[in-house]
Amino acid sequence: MDFDPKKDYYALLGVSETASIDEIKKAFRKLAVKHHPDRGGSKEKFQEINEAHSVLSDEKKKQQYDMFRKGGFGGFGDGAGFDFGNFGGFGGFSGGATIDMGDLGDLIGNIFNGGFGGFGGGTVPSRTAKGEDLKRVIEISFEEAFLWTEKKISYERMQKVDGVKEETCKECWWKGKITQAAQTMFGTFQTQVVCPTCHGYGKIFTKNGKPLANGGLEEQKETISIKIPAGIKDDAFIKYPEKGNDGIGEAPTGDLYLKIRVLPSNKYRRKDNDLYVKAEISLFDVVLGGEIDVPHPEGKMTIKIPKGTQIGDKIKVGGKGFGSKGLFQSKGDMYVETHINIPKKLSKEEEKLWKELQSLEK
Numbered sequence: 001m002d003f004d005p006k007k008d009y010y011a012l013l014g015v016s017e018t019a020s021i022d023e024i025k026k027a028f029r030k031l032a033v034k035h036h037p038d039r040g041g042s043k044e045k046f047q048e049i050n051e052a053h054s055v056l057s058d059e060k061k062k063q064q065y066d067m068f069r070k071g072g073f074g075g076f077g078d079g080a081g082f083d084f085g086n087f088g089g090f091g092g093f094s095g096g097a098t099i100d101m102g103d104l105g106d107l108i109g110n111i112f113n114g115g116f117g118g119f120g121g122g123t124v125p126s127r128t129a130k131g132e133d134l135k136r137v138i139e140i141s142f143e144e145a146f147l148w149t150e151k152k153i154s155y156e157r158m159q160k161v162d163g164v165k166e167e168t169c170k171e172c173w174w175k176g177k178i179t180q181a182a183q184t185m186f187g188t189f190q191t192q193v194v195c196p197t198c199h200g201y202g203k204i205f206t207k208n209g210k211p212l213a214n215g216g217l218e219e220q221k222e223t224i225s226i227k228i229p230a231g232i233k234d235d236a237f238i239k240y241p242e243k244g245n246d247g248i249g250e251a252p253t254g255d256l257y258l259k260i261r262v263l264p265s266n267k268y269r270r271k272d273n274d275l276y277v278k279a280e281i282s283l284f285d286v287v288l289g290g291e292i293d294v295p296h297p298e299g300k301m302t303i304k305i306p307k308g309t310q311i312g313d314k315i316k317v318g319g320k321g322f323g324s325k326g327l328f329q330s331k332g333d334m335y336v337e338t339h340i341n342i343p344k345k346l347s348k349e350e351e352k353l354w355k356e357l358q359s360l361e362k
């Protein structure tokens, strides 16, 4: 479930329960600017208003939230009536919070908020589902995408607090919910509500006798070494198992998904697995043939310019494109795009020689 019926989203956004979606969006935009972490706002507050907005601006979610809030809906039973859609796959990639990672700002761009929402404060947890998968975006240079790259990245994930003690909740006996009688105009109904003692975890998590929130999890910095395969394409995903949020209690850890952004280059471009390089060539080299140095992600390369190369010709260098053995069926090629330097100014001597050449043509 991606909302918490105990929270007053309307109050968070400062709107009335009868506010239109437009009014809700407007109120959110105003608050988002005010509380944006990039402008010194609090991350918690920002996440809270984000959460409120994501629920209230979505007709379906808003309806569910309103129902739960009014308590007219029975049972926080395992998944009954909840929309888990947004938790699967990459559905949650839109409009997450941008969190500045400080010194790693260059490396990690937008942090998508998908995995954090549920920990804001008392969302009914699932005691058996694994920890949330996390999604991060990482930017690499064109050159890094060409070769195998190893990088260290740091990010925040929910981790088990060291020395956490777990005890079965004495109020609900691990059910996470308790039964209450509710009076309605149709009579008395038995409804199940989240256990107020353990907040639905079914267990009490403590450290040194003090209770811990969030099922004994805490947001902590994680640093991992990642290997990015040679030839990786822009927008590719890499999955790192068990590097997402820890699960609560015995539940397994979620996974980390890295979305790779390959930054454009002013030297190179890519087409499928072929590498295109721009090179400046003198008139002499194209007329007489010659050798020039061209850049290559593996280091400078010397290539032959065949005699009589024409403007716009591409010189192919086989097997010097993207890909590495075992990962691709075949390695791409390199194409050198020639830009011929036509002399703009000639000395008297040069002009004389050109004229002699011209007379030979006639």
Ligand SMILES: [Zn+2]
Binding pocket: 169, 170, 171, 172, 173, 174, 175, 176, 177, 195, 196, 197, 198, 199, 200, 201, 202, 203
């Ligand atoms: Zn309980």
